Amino acid sequence: MAPTGWPLVLPIIIPLLAATLAFTVRGWPIVQRSVSLLGMLSMLLSGLHLLSLVSAGGPQAVAISTWAAPFGIVLVADLLSALLVVVTAFIGLVVALYSGAEVGRGRERHGYHSFLLILVAGSAGAFLTGDIFNLYVWFEILLMSTFGLMVLGGEKIQIDGGVKYLALNMVSTILLLTAIGLLYGMTGTLNMADLAIKVPQVENPAMLTVVAVMFLVAFAIKAGLFPLFAWLPASYHTPPMVVSALFAALLTKIGVYSMIRVFTLIFTHDMAVTHTMLAVLAGVTMIAGVLGAAAQTDIRRMLTFSVVSQIGFMLIGLALMTRMSMLGTVYYMLQDILVKAGLFLAAGIAVRYAAGESSFARLGGLWMDKLWLALLFLIPAMALMGFPPLSGFWGKFALIRGALEAEAWILTGAALVSSFVTVYVIGRVFATVFWKPAPALTEGEARARTAAAPTSADMMMMVPAVVAIAGIILALGVFAEPTLALVDRAAEQLIDPTAYITAVLGPDAAPPRPTMIGGVR
């Protein structure tokens, strides 16, 4: 391997090595935790290094084992991949820190941190791979580790959620595998950049559209799009809150990332069908998810439903394929990873104080008792609603401006309505969980809550994690300019994939003329 390849390999290798190491020292929780934290931190640094390289020199590619591009597996990093790797590593770091206070010694002894690291490695692999079969393999790797995290601990509710999670995700990956097989049968290649060239040359484009829709359905299950999201609210609230936070932040976004990659790079031959479907799904998902959230009376289940509705927002840019809306999509996706983690982790502290009870009826009085916690929850919650000056505002602003420019009136309306109902949902959480007086407790319950409340050692791990996330959300909102400029270039690379194809196949690859139509109205 050429020495220049290391920056692309390190974000995957480091967490994998750390996972192995963490497993060998799983008997000593403190050592294991340190290995996990160090692994995440080094991954974050290598991710930042990769981002600086990509930002300065355009998309980077490396052929693994020097098997030349369309034949071997390549790793490719464009700005979107690099940014996602950085955010993933940051969330991994925060979650690894918070886990020390939340998951308990039992889970840690059974390899919790190894699962965590493998999940992060699998995500980085999925973001960086340039080979579509390799993407499937990374999906399976991270799916396996999520199965572990989902059922680790073996509580009844976890097993139940795990069964539903397993069944639907297996169907999704099998569907993905079928679609990859059929695509290979038609084009004879698995390299994504090569596919971008070969796909327009296929003799039977109608058949190709069928395969594109199979990809769409497979990724839609992963991303939790309407009407395929039923597994998500059935399972995400069952593991410990910190695991829910990681899942809500990362997993659905990997589905969205794959959709963006596949439908900007490979399947742009029949945008009237595929991208119209994306637009319809985006609109319905935004509305259905937020209505689901409004119907919940449990903070954990409410938050899992809000994951669904935000996915709809991220598809607007992909459906419209204009530069402004794509900017909104990428920015919204990046900041939503932080927002979701922040919401779940802050709510996790509130639920800890209530001895694990999370229904609205059993929570209350936190504004009076723990104002700092209410404020920590308020920052990601405001970003979720899209209030200035927080990060969510810029994302929604770009998305809605992009949708208006493309004259996609229905999509704009759906986004605005969904945002409005989100304000109601968050307002309701505030009214019941924070402002309402604390519920009357029996003496036994009060004792149980005091016993379960986080110790000061726990707080040393939980609070910095949430503060770090809230701080970044605030900073991204107030100092938005540099990030927006970076994301704008990422969007440009997605709309016109010439640079991506050239990075993989060399300058002679004669990339197809990008179809710059903003198809959907």
Next chain:
Amino acid sequence: MDLVLPILTGVLIACSTYLMLSRNLVRVVLGLSLLSNAVNLIIFASGRVTRAIPPLIAEGGTLPPDGYANPLPQALVLTAIVIGFGLLAFALVLTYRSYQELGTVDTTAMRHAEPDTESPYDDLAEARAMRHAAERGTV
């Protein structure tokens, strides 16, 4: 072979769909494993089915003989089989654990994660009660 493979794949997918529609978790898992086998056949067929020409390059040559069997789909199938085996093993263990823990393999009886709440929380009623209490001066 051109007729046998599609028919076999179709039959496998039909059977697996039928099995997965069941409420019995064991049948669902069996359906999933059948489905992944059917997909392996699809990938195998996508590399074009040829006979008796291995993808070997003769000594001194640079290309394999014309009409050779494409080895790549077989490598893909091999990967998919291994991954599918791992998933199946996990699914079987999870099924057994859910039988142990929840006492059933009937998916409609598994309501621990999404229980039917008898009296869902009514924030309006609670707000009204609090206002009355405030008016009476008891808070």
